[in-house]
Amino acid sequence: xxDAFTDHFGALRDHFPGQDLPWLAELRDRGLxxxxxxxxxxxxxxxxxxxxxRPIEKVDFAATGVPRACVSIDQAPxxxxxxxxxxxxxxxxxxLRRDLSxxxxxxxxxxxxxxxxxxxxDPDWLQTHLDRLDxxxxxxxxxxxxxxxxxGFVLHLTRGTVLPHPVEVVHLGGAGDAxxxxxxxxxxxxxxxxxATLIEHFSHMGxxxxxxxxxxxxSVGAGAILRHYKLQADALxxxxxxxxEAEIGRDAxxxxxxxxxxxxxxxxxxxxxxxxEGATCHLNGAYLVRGEQxxxxxxxxxxxxxxxxxxxxxxxxxxxxxxAVFQGKLKVHRDAQHTNGHQLSKxxxxxxxxxxxxxxELEIYADDVVCSxxxxxxxxxxxxxxxxxxRGIPEAEARAMLIEAFLGESIDQIAAEGLCPALMxxxxxxxxxxxxxx
Amino acid sequence: MAVTxxxxxxxQALDKYKYxxxxxxxxxxxxxxxGEDIVRFISAKKNEPQWLLDWRLKAYRHWLTMxxxxxxxxxxxxxxxxxxxxxxxxxxxxxxxxxxxxxxxxLLETYEKLGIPLxxxxxLAGVAVDAVFDSVSVATTFKKNLEEVGVIFCSISEAVQKxxxxxxxxxxxxxxxxxxxxxxxNSAVFTDGSFVYIPKGVRCPMELSTYFRINAxxxxxxxxxxxxxxxxxxxxxxxxxxxxxxxxxxxxxAVVELIALDDAEIKYSTVQNWYPxxxxxxxxxxxxxxxxxxxxxxxxxxxxxxxxTGSAITWKYPSCILQGDNSVGEFYSIAITNxxxxxxxxxxxxxxxxxxxxxxxxxxxxxGRSDSTYRGLVRISAKAEGARNFTQCDSLLIGDRCGxxxxxxxxxxxxxxxxxxxxxxxxxxxxxxxxxxQRGIPEEDAVALVVxxxxxxxxxxxxxxxxxxxxxxxxxxxxxSVG
Numbered sequence: 001x002x003d004a005f006t007d008h009f010g011a012l013r014d015h016f017p018g019q020d021l022p023w024l025a026e027l028r029d030r031g032l033x034x035x036x037x038x039x040x041x042x043x044x045x046x047x048x049x050x051x052x053x054r055p056i057e058k059v060d061f062a063a064t065g066v067p068r069a070c071v072s073i074d075q076a077p078x079x080x081x082x083x084x085x086x087x088x089x090x091x092x093x094x095x096l097r098r099d100l101s102x103x104x105x106x107x108x109x110x111x112x113x114x115x116x117x118x119x120x121x122d123p124d125w126l127q128t129h130l131d132r133l134d135x136x137x138x139x140x141x142x143x144x145x146x147x148x149x150x151x152g153f154v155l156h157l158t159r160g161t162v163l164p165h166p167v168e169v170v171h172l173g174g175a176g177d178a179x180x181x182x183x184x185x186x187x188x189x190x191x192x193x194x195x196a197t198l199i200e201h202f203s204h205m206g207x208x209x210x211x212x213x214x215x216x217x218x219s220v221g222a223g224a225i226l227r228h229y230k231l232q233a234d235a236l237x238x239x240x241x242x243x244x245e246a247e248i249g250r251d252a253x254x255x256x257x258x259x260x261x262x263x264x265x266x267x268x269x270x271x272x273x274x275x276x277e278g279a280t281c282h283l284n285g286a287y288l289v290r291g292e293q294x295x296x297x298x299x300x301x302x303x304x305x306x307x308x309x310x311x312x313x314x315x316x317x318x319x320x321x322x323x324a325v326f327q328g329k330l331k332v333h334r335d336a337q338h339t340n341g342h343q344l345s346k347x348x349x350x351x352x353x354x355x356x357x358x359x360x361e362l363e364i365y366a367d368d369v370v371c372s373x374x375x376x377x378x379x380x381x382x383x384x385x386x387x388x389x390x391r392g393i394p395e396a397e398a399r400a401m402l403i404e405a406f407l408g409e410s411i412d413q414i415a416a417e418g419l420c421p422a423l424m425x426x427x428x429x430x431x432x433x434x435x436x437x438x
Numbered sequence: 439m440a441v442t443x444x445x446x447x448x449x450q451a452l453d454k455y456k457y458x459x460x461x462x463x464x465x466x467x468x469x470x471x472x473g474e475d476i477v478r479f480i481s482a483k484k485n486e487p488q489w490l491l492d493w494r495l496k497a498y499r500h501w502l503t504m505x506x507x508x509x510x511x512x513x514x515x516x517x518x519x520x521x522x523x524x525x526x527x528x529x530x531x532x533x534x535x536x537x538x539x540x541x542x543x544x545l546l547e548t549y550e551k552l553g554i555p556l557x558x559x560x561x562l563a564g565v566a567v568d569a570v571f572d573s574v575s576v577a578t579t580f581k582k583n584l585e586e587v588g589v590i591f592c593s594i595s596e597a598v599q600k601x602x603x604x605x606x607x608x609x610x611x612x613x614x615x616x617x618x619x620x621x622x623x624n625s626a627v628f629t630d631g632s633f634v635y636i637p638k639g640v641r642c643p644m645e646l647s648t649y650f651r652i653n654a655x656x657x658x659x660x661x662x663x664x665x666x667x668x669x670x671x672x673x674x675x676x677x678x679x680x681x682x683x684x685x686x687x688x689x690x691x692a693v694v695e696l697i698a699l700d701d702a703e704i705k706y707s708t709v710q711n712w713y714p715x716x717x718x719x720x721x722x723x724x725x726x727x728x729x730x731x732x733x734x735x736x737x738x739x740x741x742x743x744x745x746x747t748g749s750a751i752t753w754k755y756p757s758c759i760l761q762g763d764n765s766v767g768e769f770y771s772i773a774i775t776n777x778x779x780x781x782x783x784x785x786x787x788x789x790x791x792x793x794x795x796x797x798x799x800x801x802x803x804x805x806g807r808s809d810s811t812y813r814g815l816v817r818i819s820a821k822a823e824g825a826r827n828f829t830q831c832d833s834l835l836i837g838d839r840c841g842x843x844x845x846x847x848x849x850x851x852x853x854x855x856x857x858x859x860x861x862x863x864x865x866x867x868x869x870x871x872x873x874x875x876q877r878g879i880p881e882e883d884a885v886a887l888v889v890x891x892x893x894x895x896x897x898x899x900x901x902x903x904x905x906x907x908x909x910x911x912x913x914x915x916x917x918x919s920v921g
Contacts, residue, residue: 046509334838334839335838337838347850349850349852349853349855350853351853352820352852352853353820353851354851354853355849355850355851356848356849356850357847357848357849357850358846358847358848358849358859359845359846359847359848360844360846360848360859360861361843361844361845361846362833362842362843362844362845362861362863363841363843364833364835364841364842364843364863365840365841366835366838367835367836367837367838367840367865368838368865369835369863369864369865370862370863370864371862371863371864372860372861372862372863373844373859373860373861374858374859374860374861375846375848375857375858375859376856376857376858376859377848377850377855377856377857378853378854378855378856378857379853379854379856
């Protein structure tokens with residue numbers, strides 16, 4: 001597989017955005033070298049213990065493809081009931097479709113544009129943000145992304161800028177004439193006191209398999225608020241690997257929610273560094289998987305300074321032969337006193353062949369902290385089911401109600417108005433599909 | 439309260455490690471280093487049958503090919519396996535002593551300093567003691583009483599001679615020789631240990647106990663313990679350790695195998711107090727132990743209770759394989775680390791049978807510059823219908839230079855299984871300390887009191903005599919961590 005990506009790199013070299021920038025060309029070369037050294041991660045790596053990328057190796061990805069499926073503006077889905085005011089970017093197979101996008105009116109101090117344009121306009125500003133290769137623990141997929149980074153988006157808010165409307169980024173995959181692998185690179189910089197809501201929506205339109213290996217870097221300045229929500233409803237033959245690295249400043253808040261219903265194999269790897277006093281992060285998520293799906297949510301939260309808070313709740317529903325992985329690491333560094341860290345993983349196993357592997361981990365080097373984690377797994381509560389059935393509700397319906405309630409609890413936490421109904425609807429569709437199969 | 443007062447007295451009387459002394463006894467020692475000839479030497483010394491020698495050699499050859507395990511959160515310089523002695527036995531004229539009177543008086547003195555006068559225990563506590571001094575058992579008591587009910591309690595070398603069929607059938611059946619690097623080394627060079635067989639339907643009339651003690655300098659001690667509880671039997675086994683003070687690191691790689699057949703129950707309790715090294719982390723024991731129990735039969739039960747206060751490095755995961763339907767596994771643990779100690783300990787509960795249940799209560803206390811890690815696995819296999827697990831790991835931090843970590847792995851493949859895991863980390867509540875101090879209890883005393891309360895759930899699981907000792911240990915181990 002490493003060879004395949006090296007071939008892609010050779011073939012695409014001259015077509016990458018910003019290929020005329022010497023520092024970027026050099027950075028890509030270093031990224032490829034680091035990836036060649038490590039190769040695709042295997043379960044031998046502790047952080048990939050439960051997720052094997054072997055299914056990816058079986059697909060013969062092409063470097064480029066010609067879009068076959070036709071998309072018109074009303075086919076690009078939106079999660080918001082009224083998206084006339086929101087700022088929309090639509091990517092098809094990793095390429096920006098300007099005709100489908102709608103940047104809208106941005107307030108002064110706000111910048112939202114594709115990475116390629118930012119590279120053309122102000123490359124020096126990007127240089128410091130894109131080079132993340134110094135890390136000795138560099139994740140292999142990030143190295144690959146750095147080498148092959150294609151178009152993504154840049155959201156930059158200057159001091160005190162508040163975006164009144166959400167930014168919605170839509171990714172559509174599988175439209176090409178061959179299986180494609182692409183590596184979007186996104187950058188979100190919120191300066192002091194600014195606020196934004198970012199919604200990412202992954203979906204599909206063609207039949208082809210695809211691999212999306214994205215990297216999103218977020219820097220949230222002092223007192224700023226970033227709400228980052230994502231629905232991953234990729235095709236069931238797709239592979240979705242997403243890395244998010246967020247740096248949260250003094251009194252800033254990062255509120256994240258990731259919902260997974262799609263992809264044959266997906267992994268959301270989020271690492272958050274709380275490095276200003278009073279920084280807060282919420283890392284929440286929900287997933288519904290069935291068939292032979294594999295869904296991995298891996299988070300690492302570093303509490304670097306005193307008085308930081310983290311709350312993390314992941315809830316999942318696993319059916320058929322699907323498998324889910326939850327790995328959460330909460331690290332309290334020396335001197336990070338008064339840390340408040342809580343982590344919870346709750347799972348419903350709906351079939352005899354479903355599997356959950358959870359590894360909630362605490363690593364603590366400061367004494368005046370309150371940290372906890374919890375994990376549960378099991379079937380639906382039989383008493384609750386009996387209660388509903390005793391009142392004449394058929395079993396399938398009763399089960400669906402309980403599952404909806406189980407996941408709905410965490411969806412209610414989302415601050416973006418208008419998004420919750422769309423997520424509840426996707427849960428409803430999922431449950432309806434499950435019942436149809438039965 | 440009485441215990442707390444005693445703890446303070448002990449702490450005050452304690453300038454150095456209480457059990458830090460070396461008894462000078464002539465030893466019959468194998469040459470330094472490790473090789474096939476040493477394995478043959480040990481086997482010959484013990485007059486072992488060919489199959490056991492073959493097994494040892496197979497283990498030794500496999501050991502050479504195995505890498506050092508590096509996943510645990512402990513740090514230490516690489517071990518020079520050639521720089522240690524693998525066999526030393528206290529020299530006695532002719533054979534082992536026939537009765538306590540024949541035991542080397544210096545040995546008896548050692549036990550007295552340790553606070554385990556054999557004779558007193560014989561009479562008062564009703565405990566049979568199989569004392570392992572270095573590597574060979576020198577005194578086994580209460581044998582007669584046990585023989586009457588058919589319980590076999592002897593050293594493993596004796597069992598090899600007298601009950602080879604049992605040893606051959608069960609040894610290595612729970613911990614295979616190639617299980618991990620440390621257990622593999624043990625399989626090659628184990629010198630002695632205890633063997634227990636409880637026949638069908640017998641409830642062992644007394645608690646069985648072994649006191650271990652590392653004595654000769656530079657002797658790695660490799661015990662091997664094998665306990666078999668046949669159908670419907672019950673046994674409670676106590677293990678306690680103290681070690682004399684010395685500078686060089688000592689390797690201790692023991693293997694304990696438990697087998698519980700239908701309706702049998704084994705309760706295994708440990709108080710581990712090996713020399714932890716001095717305040718700067720110099721010296722101390724490397725305690726790399728493989729302990730595993732198999733609940734082979736229906737309705738069988740294995741319960742591990744451990745109080746880990748000693749050793750420079752503890753690497754220990756007493757586990758249960760729950761094969762039989764309705765079998766139960768339990769793990770109760772207190773791990774206390776101070777100064778520069780490192781402990782990576784926990785358990786594995788492998789649920790294979792239907793309606794198997796497991797319960798894990800782990801309490802970690804870190805002070806000074808130490809690191810303590812709970813690492814545990816709960817695995818529910820697809821066939822373990824109705825399995826149930828409850829896990830609770832709590833960590834307490836004393837001081838801002840120590841670390842407490844929790845690394846649980848939870849794997850479930852059965853919808854009808856219910857798993858719950860909880861973990862918390864906190865420090866001693868200022869309110870509780872203030873409350874105690876306001877009532878005139880000195881700070882160090884108050885800490886011991888609060889910590890004993892924190893560990894209560896686990897201490898309650900220990901047999902009476904052990905519980906008292908363990909409570910004292912909790913206080914002593916935290917000496918110097920306050921103020």
